[in-house]
Amino acid sequence: MNREKLYNLIKLKRSFLCVGLDTDMARIPEHLKKSDDPVFEFNRAIIDSTFEYAVAYKFNLAFYEHYGSKGWLSLERTMGYLKSIGNIFTIADAKRGDIGNSASQYARAFFDHMGFDAVTVNPYMGRDAVEPFLRYDDKFTVILALTSNQGSSDFQMQKCGNKYLYEEVITRTSEWGSPDQIIYVIGATKPDVFAKVRGFAPGNFLLVPGIGLQGGDLNSVCRDGLNEMCGLIVNASRSIIYASTGQDFDAKACKAASELQRQMETILNNRKL
Amino acid sequence: MNREKLYNLIKLKRSFLCVGLDTDMARIPEHLKKSDDPVFEFNRAIIDSTFEYAVAYKFNLAFYEHYGSKGWLSLERTMGYLKSIGNIFTIADAKRGDIGNSASQYARAFFDHMGFDAVTVNPYMGRDAVEPFLRYDDKFTVILALTSNQGSSDFQMQKCGNKYLYEEVITRTSEWGSPDQIIYVIGATKPDVFAKVRGFAPGNFLLVPGIGLQGGDLNSVCRDGLNEMCGLIVNASRSIIYASTGQDFDAKACKAASELQRQMETILNNRKL
Numbered sequence: 001m002n003r004e005k006l007y008n009l010i011k012l013k014r015s016f017l018c019v020g021l022d023t024d025m026a027r028i029p030e031h032l033k034k035s036d037d038p039v040f041e042f043n044r045a046i047i048d049s050t051f052e053y054a055v056a057y058k059f060n061l062a063f064y065e066h067y068g069s070k071g072w073l074s075l076e077r078t079m080g081y082l083k084s085i086g087n088i089f090t091i092a093d094a095k096r097g098d099i100g101n102s103a104s105q106y107a108r109a110f111f112d113h114m115g116f117d118a119v120t121v122n123p124y125m126g127r128d129a130v131e132p133f134l135r136y137d138d139k140f141t142v143i144l145a146l147t148s149n150q151g152s153s154d155f156q157m158q159k160c161g162n163k164y165l166y167e168e169v170i171t172r173t174s175e176w177g178s179p180d181q182i183i184y185v186i187g188a189t190k191p192d193v194f195a196k197v198r199g200f201a202p203g204n205f206l207l208v209p210g211i212g213l214q215g216g217d218l219n220s221v222c223r224d225g226l227n228e229m230c231g232l233i234v235n236a237s238r239s240i241i242y243a244s245t246g247q248d249f250d251a252k253a254c255k256a257a258s259e260l261q262r263q264m265e266t267i268l269n270n271r272k273l
Numbered sequence: 274m275n276r277e278k279l280y281n282l283i284k285l286k287r288s289f290l291c292v293g294l295d296t297d298m299a300r301i302p303e304h305l306k307k308s309d310d311p312v313f314e315f316n317r318a319i320i321d322s323t324f325e326y327a328v329a330y331k332f333n334l335a336f337y338e339h340y341g342s343k344g345w346l347s348l349e350r351t352m353g354y355l356k357s358i359g360n361i362f363t364i365a366d367a368k369r370g371d372i373g374n375s376a377s378q379y380a381r382a383f384f385d386h387m388g389f390d391a392v393t394v395n396p397y398m399g400r401d402a403v404e405p406f407l408r409y410d411d412k413f414t415v416i417l418a419l420t421s422n423q424g425s426s427d428f429q430m431q432k433c434g435n436k437y438l439y440e441e442v443i444t445r446t447s448e449w450g451s452p453d454q455i456i457y458v459i460g461a462t463k464p465d466v467f468a469k470v471r472g473f474a475p476g477n478f479l480l481v482p483g484i485g486l487q488g489g490d491l492n493s494v495c496r497d498g499l500n501e502m503c504g505l506i507v508n509a510s511r512s513i514i515y516a517s518t519g520q521d522f523d524a525k526a527c528k529a530a531s532e533l534q535r536q537m538e539t540i541l542n543n544r545k546l
Binding site: 067068072075095097098103106113114122124128149158160165172 | 295297333335336338339340341342343344345346348349368369370371372373374375376378379381382383386387395396397398399400401402403417420421422423424425426427428429431432433434438441442445
């Protein structure tokens with residue numbers, strides 16, 4: 001998928017919502033735990049109940065690796081299910097980053113083997129850790145810039161010369177690939193930075209985690225974050241998938257996703273997008 | 274394992290060699306490819322032929338994830354085999370790093386589920402991405418500081434105030450955990466930095482990739498890198514495991530590992546370690 005296709009999907013669904021499938025066995029409703037693969041059954045139910053309202057699903061790999069090969073199998077099954085439906089943007093939130101030789105293997109794992117449209121990449125190791133992902137046509141490399149957590153102040157907000165490190169990451173990596181190849185992660189918990197980020201990356205999509213339980217606010221993010229192709233994918237995980245942990249978990253997830261979609265539709269309408 | 278146990282293992286084996294099991298299906302000898310799990314069969318043969326000379330095995334996760342759940346199964350089998358032998362230091366070279374909630378899942382995956390002694394962690398996301406790993410007793414968190422690749426100059430060597438970013442990473446993360454908890458990755462391709470690194474981290478073990486095919490030199494690393502508990506784990510991957518890609522791959526791996534062990538024994542003897 002490229003920027004245009006992603007924007008078309010957003011216009012079609014009147015939504016820029018990404019549902020984060022950070023599926024934790026400990027929080028799966030009891031009645032699903034008897035199945036062979038509770039993680040897949042949970043994911044399928046969440047997808048069925050939120051698909052109408054979402055343009056993307058994001059899988060945080062940590063929650064799957066927790067169960068080793070079994071967790072990866074649940075992930076493969078879920079991706080197979082999403083592909084059978086089609087017309088959705090899929091993000092492996094893997095935060096990988098390694099020397100070129102290894103980075104190529106990671107790119108193959110997520111783009112070829114798993115068929116994701118995008119994968120999150122950590123820029124700390126520099127250009128040869130990012131480039132193997134950029135070699136794929138019609139795929140996005142999602143580079144961590146300014147994340148939503150408290151620890152983002154430790155290094156990302158360090159002053160390097162006259163820029164913060166995360167700004168240096170954006171300006172430098174922008175030279176390595178186009179906005180059709182690169183998305184940046186900017187946390188919703190820092191809405192004030194979006195105006196500045198748009199100065200460095202006017203055309204790129206931004207993947208925005210941190211609304212909902214982490215405290216970020218949708219309208220604050222959109223104020224300066226939107227661009228003429230929408231340019232935002234806003235992720236919510238726990239506030240949707242664990243809206244209830246009872247039998248009604250999918251109905252409650254549907255409700256939480258549809259509420260966010262309605263807010264997004266209003267925002268898109270107001271901006272004539 | 275803690276520092277003292279690791280040092281005892283080094284004294285026992287007269288080696289600080291880590292063999293990197295970056296097992297690539299494309300480079301596995303033909304005669305092994307007929308088995309059900311060629312990656313595991315290859316790893317087992319490499320372990321059998323190098324165990325005498327190594328204190329550690331390091332698994333770069335990229336090479337396993339390439340095959341999805343099947344690759345993770347090969348990894349689980351190999352770890353099971355290593356545990357049945359015992360008395361070896363195992364490193365998951367995963368380079369993970371995520372917000373606290375997800376980092377806890379990664380820590381569980383590698384320490385609890387897989388039983389590794391150490392896991393490599395990317396510091397870009399800051400303290401809450403590192404701390405969940407530090408909570409485990411008798412386990413090491415291996416923090417990327419200055420890596421062996423060319424891209425390390427892009428951000429790690431950026432000046433932040435009066436320090437390079439990698440130096441800031443070492444000084445800041447040193448406040449989060451003791452040398453019994455933290456190992457730093459310093460690439461062998463930059464031997465001149467070891468004296469400076471020892472100023473910031475005198476007591477920590479350093480995991481040193483980059484000798485062999487990447488061009489780093491063992492003696493140059495040891496000159497300033499050794500400390501009174503050895504303090505170095507030097508990794509070689511491709512130069513050992515692909516010393517031959519024929520029927521004699523294990524014999525040639527044995528030879529390559531034993532040669533490095535002999536060099537290391539001489540170095541340890543000269544330093545009276």
